[in-house]
Amino acid sequence: MNFRYLRIGILAFILFILIYSVYSATGDPTGETQSGGDSGGGGGGGDAPGDGVCGATETCATEPACGACCVANQGQSCGSCGGVVLCDGSCSISTPADYGLACGSCGGTIQCDGSCSVQGSCSPGQTQCINNRYQTCNSCNQWQNAGTDSDGDGVDAQCGDSLCDNAAGVFDSTKTATETACADSLDNDCDGLVDCADSDCDGSINGTLTNQNGQLVSGADISARRGLTTISSSTTNQQGNYLISLINCGSYNLVASHPSYASQTKSNVYVNPQQTTTANFGEESGSSLVLGTPCEADCTFADDNLIHASCDGRNGCTFYDNVSKAACDNSQPGWVRDYNSTHYVTCASGSPQLKIEIGASVSCESGTLVKVTRIVFYNGKPVKLVVAACG
Incomplete structure (x- = not known):
């Protein structure tokens, strides 16, 4: 009898333990699972990650789908650098604490990435050539033009014009050893002389001189002139030939003179670059020397108004x-x-x-002193004429 009651008591105790265990796990003495709770295990109160339920210990970072835990202004713009408000109230882009404040010594401000607005892409001391312009990097890390272009042809001396910055349109890569192109208006060899002004383009004049009888005339002076200026000259030899060598290309008037003949002139004789031009006196009608003294008493020739040293002692000269x-x-x-x-x-x-030099002075008691300066020719020489008056 006593053993029967003992067995009943043990069974009742075991049943109690089972019922208590079920109730503790579900909160329902019936043993049924509550709806709305986490079914994935890992803790009560809906704290299982990824279950879509806001648990007591979950945040928006661990459970983004939990809209109820996001701030009210989620998705709105924030900060000064283009960010938006996240679920937890933070800004998607962090704005530096010193954003907008002055920085450096060149007038810059702090940017969103923490850099200075005037912080350029170069380092002080660097150099470069851009579009034929020479640039250096300044202390503000900015490129600035620093080249020289003396001839104004758009190419700096430091960028391929170091040998020819005195010659517009000619560069180190196009420079020639001599002035081989004598009609392009360029100083091809960069020596400061252009085309026919450069001795590299010099030509020559040769020819023969005869008198009105067809006889060769020796000892005659052949002068190549421009205006009243003799550029170069030569004397005919025993065969009546002359040669004026190494003369700038271009146009000249050739004057043939001899103490026993009247002078003759051949006008507009053109000397081609690096070639010899032939100009004979006597081939054309009227170009031969005619016997007779050409000298006048004032030492000029009969057919010009220039004094000739060769006339000394002739006809009263x-x-x-x-x-x-x-x-x-x-x-x-x-x-x-x-x-x-x-x-x-x-x-x-x-x-x-x-020679006597006399100084002049002008003073005005009142009014304005007016001075006019002009270049005039006096006795065949250019002089500076200054006219001063009180106005």
Whole structure:
């Protein structure tokens, strides 16, 4: 009897333990599972990650689908750098604490990435050539033009024009050893001389001189002139031939003169670059020398108004001495030429006269002093004329 009650008591105790265990796990004495709870295990109160339920210990970071735990302004813009508000209230892009504040010594401000707005892409001391312009990097890390372009052709000396920055349109890569192109208006060899002004383009003039009888004339002077200036000259040899070599290309007037003949002139004789031009006196009608003295008493030829030293002693032509004869050669009668540093002569036969310089001054008691300066020719020489008056 006692053993029967003991067995009943043990069974009842075991049943109690089972019922208590079920109730503790489900909260329902019937043993049924509650709806709305986490079914994935791992803790009560809906704290299982990924179950879509806001558990007591879950955050928006661990359970993004839980809308109820997001801040009210989620998705709105935030900060100064283009961010939006996240579920937990933070900004998607962090704005530096010193954003917008001044930085550096070049007037910059702090940017969203923490850099300075004037922080360029170069480092001080760097150099570069961009579009033929030479640039250096300054202390503000910015590129600035720093080249030289003396000839103004758009290419800096530091960017391929170091040899020819004195010659527009000619560069280190196009420079030639000599002025081989004599009609392109460029200083091809960068020596400061262009086309026919460069001796590399020099040509020559040769020819033969005959008189009206077809006889060769020796000892005659052949002068290549531009205006009243003799550029170069030569003397005919025993065969009547002459050669004027190494003369700039271009146009000249050739004058043939001889003490026993009247002078002849061939106009507009063109010397081609690096070639020899032939100009004969006597081939064309009227170009031969005609016997007869060409010298006048004022030492000029009959057919021009230039003084010729070769006329000395002919037809009354005289010079003071050999110094004045050399000074007056190829000038005009009445022109003044320097005899030496202290004296001058009036061409052709004048004697040396002492140079006198007189200073002038103008003062105005009232009003304005008006001064006009002009370049004029006096006795065949350019002088500066200054006219001053009180206005």
